[in-house]
Amino acid sequence: MRRLLFVFFTALLAALFVVAMWQDTNREWTGYQRRFFKTLASDERRNVPGGIRQVIVKDLNRVDRCTTCHVAIDKPQLALAEEPFKAHPGKYLEWHPVEKFGCTVCHGGQGLATEVKAAHGDVPHWEEPLLRGSLVQASCRQCHGDLKAIETYAPTLVQGRQLFKAKGCYGCHAIKDFGQTVSQDLTEIGSKSYLLMEADFEMMEEPHHRIHWLMTKLRNPRTLNPGVRPEALPPGEEEVYPSAMPHFGLSPDDVDALTVYLLSLTASDLPASYVTHEPPEPTPVYASSVERGKAVFEKYGCAACHGLGGVGGRRNWNAGLGSEVPSLMYVKAYYGNDVERLKDLIRHGRQPVPRADATRPVPGLYMPTWKDRISEDDLDALVAYLLSLSDKLPQPPAAPAPASASATPSDQSTTPAASSP
């Protein structure tokens, strides 16, 4: 009996070892390689080594095993139509030789892995999932400081950067040394750990990673931070407002473009030989101080809170003036006689914002200090622009005079169009 058990367990152990060995030699990647090699003639096979293949890029501190399955990525003459045996599209590999760049530096994913899911980064505890579709453009900016030069190849990235400026994101967020500090610094948002993102993790659908977080946030900033109503809190606890970030109503394309741009903002320590720098922008020339003021208004991101063209309408919980950021259309009526007071308000900001209900917490948005950011000349131009905004308001009906009766209807029809861009 005992002898039988001896034999049985020893045989079982041997069998287990064989099974383990078999599993080890038949891992996922071997199937792909076998399928690929079957399609090749024997003389073609000689040029393509089997086994785990890796690209070691010392400069970038990367080891990428992607070519283990993507065997023909740099051999268009051998490529098949199906994944993963396609050759890399376009001339990108000519410009970025695989041995100098590897794969993951542009495409993300887990270069060391040899299993599909793990390699594409679709597993827990890997922060860099594969950058699919247009997201891959985010990687261009690591080296290409001059985005205009690569606009044809990275249109979404360039569009994202334009959107970032146009929506006035700089009004609250800083990137490197430009932008306000009302909210998070975005200088390294593209490589920030997901766990450090400000989020209610329950509000987030799967998958839990940075890209999905950014997209959800941009689609509607309040999805991830819906706040906590006082009813849901223990008595005596202060309520939490939803995210103060305005809801910009971005289209899906805009969301993609902004996500690409934000992902491109990474902490990178690439060798200098890889990097090109952005050429300085030419100094613009303005026809009038109002036009210059408009440029200042857009450059510093005032539009994010005060609305495009200063029309207002942005929610600011519990702020005076109807829980909104004030519109700028009536600046002239308030400050027309005392421009210095308006300038001081811009210089020093307004913190904290007056509350509608003094028992509730302070509003999330506030007017930051601009005195060290906007130069005095720019400030003058900005004030001129702000005072000109009320011109676009519908004029009060003029005194009944027979001469102007024909002009009034056309005035009213043009004003909304003028204020909308």
Added chain:
Amino acid sequence: MADEKFSVKQYVKKTKLWKSIFRHDFMDTPRTRLQRVFGNVFLHLHPVRTSKDAIRVTYTWGLGGLSFFLFLILTVTGILLMFYYRPASILAYQDIKDLSFAVTLGQLLRNMHRWSAHLMVVVVILHMVRVFLTGAYKPPREYNWVVGVLLLVMTLFLSYTGYLLPWDQLALWAVTVGAQMAANSPLLGNEGPFRLPFITPFNDARFGLIGGTVINDATLIRFYVLHCIAVPFIFCVFVCVHLWRVRKDSFSKQTGEKVDVWPHLVSREFLGTLLTMVILFVWSMVMNAPLEGQANLNVTPNPSKAPWYFLGLQELLVYFDPWIAGVVLPTLIIIGLMAIPYVDINPKGVGYWPKMKWKRLGWLPVWVPEERPFAVTVFMLGVIMWFVLIFIGTYCRGPNWEWYMPGEPWSYRRLTKLTLKNIPNLWGSLILVSYFLFGSPIPKKVKEWLSTKMGSKAPALVSAALHIGLGMVMAVALFVPLLTAADADFPMRSRYTTLFEALGRSINSPVVSWMYHLVQQFGPAVGYAIIIPMVGLIGLCLGGVGIVFAKFKDRLYEALGPIKYAMVIALLLMMTGVLGKIVLRLLFGVKYLISLPVFNFNI
């Protein structure tokens, strides 16, 4: 090829080469059975013959041998892993990834190392429990029990140092929890109570453990050397001593006829190791060792948990300051375990499992062993407490260390607001002192003196008065401050002026809030008329518990003498004190009994 006159087998056996290696015949004769054991360097660890009952599987369950075998597996897999591992923070994590994805059988190797380590911790603890329950630590084997406790400590330390090596988030933060406990050592820790004047973050106990003020490359290389060389070396020395003492002190079970170790014991050992190996193999093929993201000091996972075998201590951090939960209690546990054979003078119960029996303790039916009811009950209470705390820490604690049922989804939004208050120091000291006085016996001489002076019933009366008195003092010393003391946090951190109101309105002190609502609803007269008898009743109950054990305490004192008795009763009271503190915290919302923030000293 078998030829009558010439066979290859016979020829080979006659060669000089064969004879120089194999010194004896393989026929199953009594002679070769002996030769196999004492002619073999590995097997001669065994005696040649041993009693039949001692090698019965259900006596030892082979736990000691399996511990040793798991140590061997760990050594072998560990050596193989060392070929692929470089202990530097920029390389370590990558090497583990390589093991998982590129090295032939690398993942299996890592899994096996990890799972055998977990299994070894379990098996070593079970081995200790077995040795305790079968009384195998009793004379002449006291010293070997102490060596065994040291081996347990080293097993835990080996696991702990190995935990850091993958250099992932799990490793970093588990080790952080342990390192912070070191920083809270009394006297020697920078954050501990009564810090010595020359102690800074740069020379305290944590600095010594992790080789710096934060966990970094210095820690990694330190833990690597400890894990791969230093601790295994010492471990081997102690294993040698341990096994040698088993031989010298003889095995704890000597009944039954003598049988040959070869094949009776050796075959059982071989089967046991085979079975373990099969289990480990299947386990390692089915389940991968965890590996989280690369270690990042800027990203703290919530919750951060220590390795499971230390989670009981981490769970105690809820109820105690780190210097107690992380330093004093583990030290006391180790010292207490080592002291067992020296304070347990009961000669019974050696060589067989305890026979359990239903008995009556007063009116309470209890399931206790016939021969060593006190020792077995106390020891098993400790072991069960340890594992219950581990279970709670592992499965019932979520973000912010909030309580969750196993399987309940975690919520990062949930934040229970706890109102915890300190009892004023004088009252708290009174509770503590009377609690420890509970352990005091009434020696025979005092009893005799009392009965000669005041009649034969006096000793019993004095004993009853003492215990009821102490119980009353404890109840009063707890409830009086809860009902009347001012809230020290008022007005900075508390809106209420008294502890009674602050705790009465909180959600985490059911007893106090019950009393508070009583007083609010029925008015002070009726309320206190209910509360005061209730306090008296609690005092009586505590005193009653004392009276139930009074006779036992006196007998124990007479048997052990003052020093051993003091050790036993102090350790026992500290163990139940842990439970008491948990009760105080959960039912009364009491945080500290004694709090001296100046010295960082809180109990």
